[in-house]
Amino acid sequence: GQNIDQPTEMTATEGAIVQINCTYQTSGFNGLFWYQQHAGEAPTFLSYNVLDGLEEKGRFSSFLSRSKGYSYLLLKELQMKDSASYLCAVRVNTNAGKSTFGDGTTLTVKP
Amino acid sequence: NAGVTQTPKFRVLKTGQSMTLLCAQDMNHEYMYWYRQDPGMGLRLIHYSVGEGTTAKGEVPDGYNVSRLKKQNFLLGLESAAPSQTSVYFCASPAATFYNEQFFGPGTRLTVL
Numbered sequence: 001g002q003n004i005d006q007p008t009e010m011t012a013t014e015g016a017i018v019q020i021n022c023t024y025q026t027s028g029f030n031g032l033f034w035y036q037q038h039a040g041e042a043p044t045f046l047s048y049n050v051l052d053g054l055e056e057k058g059r060f061s062s063f064l065s066r067s068k069g070y071s072y073l074l075l076k077e078l079q080m081k082d083s084a085s086y087l088c089a090v091r092v093n094t095n096a097g098k099s100t101f102g103d104g105t106t107l108t109v110k111p
Numbered sequence: 112n113a114g115v116t117q118t119p120k121f122r123v124l125k126t127g128q129s130m131t132l133l134c135a136q137d138m139n140h141e142y143m144y145w146y147r148q149d150p151g152m153g154l155r156l157i158h159y160s161v162g163e164g165t166t167a168k169g170e171v172p173d174g175y176n177v178s179r180l181k182k183q184n185f186l187l188g189l190e191s192a193a194p195s196q197t198s199v200y201f202c203a204s205p206a207a208t209f210y211n212e213q214f215f216g217p218g219t220r221l222t223v224l
Contacts, residue, residue, distance in 0.1 A: 008151070033212055042201060042215035043154070087153055089213075096161050097142050097205055098169075099213065101153035 004102035022088035030093040115216035134202030143185040147198040
């Protein structure tokens with residue numbers, strides 16, 4: 001099976017930078033996703049990494065090291081609307097395209 | 112193109128009652144998934160389907176049954192609801208993008224008294 005760990009809660013200040021870490025142990029790794037979930041809403045896709053390195057998309061970047069079983073999501077120029085839960089999810093190499101989700105990191109952005 | 116829809120949005124049941132949650136997608140996708148999400152936790156896979164007429168168990172299948180009689184619909188049934196099944200239920204299907212990330216329905220909030 002898969003074991004995914006991420007911090008439960010983080011707090012940061014508007015305009016700052018925050019890094020949310022995710023570590024995983026899995027066999028048959030086939031990609032890592034980050035999703036954003038605002039309270040009371042469905043998760044929405046943020047980023048995807050399957051090769052080592054950094055993927056940048058506007059204010060959000062995601063990094064992957066497959067050898068270390070490690071990823072992080074970097075949020076720059078934080079805005080109040082970034083207050084949400086961030087879910088790390090690992091896809092394994094099966095024919096069902098399944099992903100296993102971490103418990104999520106609740107980020108609170110303060111003025 | 113509505114994507115993934117779920118009905119109902121909210122439901123309150125008494126212990127022992129039964130109900131069916133409906134997920135519908137208009138993207139002609141093969142794969143569909145049912146998750147539950149408890150407070151402060153991530154999504155746990157209940158059952159999934161890789162095509163019409165097929166279903167398979169996920170991480171937490173006990174107490175639930177599913178059917179995929181039509182490609183566009185994936186039904187989740189609770190035969191005898193228990194308080195432990197109080198949760199938010201999300202249906203998902205992979206998006207038609209390069210990454211095939213999961214595209215979620217709006218969720219069903221179920222309370223079992």
